[in-house]
Amino acid sequence: KAGVTQTPRYLIKTRGQQVTLSCSPISGHRSVSWYQQTPGQGLQFLFEYFSETQRNKGNFPGRFSGRQFSNSRSEMNVSTLELGDSALYLCASSGYHEQFFGPGTRLTVL
């Protein structure tokens, strides 16, 4: 069974730009969660999608958004990038009891 895949793995953007990250969950998983990981704040929950609906949301500004498609693939979008958005963005898909994480997308904002 293939694991969670995230694309791209690395991304460099400049302030003010917008970015879209993609996540393909494990086959059969319908829940996809997104996390931001930074050295200072650690792993922070962004949002979770289930059956194309946002089910849970963390405390991030509206510049961070996401969506989920009918095949459970998910995208997250960050608009008007700021330097502080530089982070590892992790996606996780959920089985019955646990979440399985992808390798992440490393976003650098210059």
Next chain:
Amino acid sequence: GQQLNQSPQSMFIQEGEDVSMNCTSSSIFNTWLWYKQDPGEGPVLLIALYKAGELTSNGRLTAQFGITRKDSFLNISASIPSDVGIYFCAVPLVRDKIIFGKGTRLHILP
């Protein structure tokens, strides 16, 4: 919001030594999770604790709820080089919305 306090922040040990780390919160949780993250990868679930008082093992790893269920402990016996990484405790606030501690970075000295 809810926070998990993880200690120590980092550990330097000799190969073969036993390791102990812990995580505390201000609330009672009925599920505690321990993850490990290797460089360039997403976190991987090591142990999930669902029953207070039970000792749960995964090879050389052992985890346990604290007495108050506001804390949890992870022990690694006879450490080996591949144990290097960051260990996170985590709890689910609601299904698929997990909060993480800041992590304990384990270093093994040659």
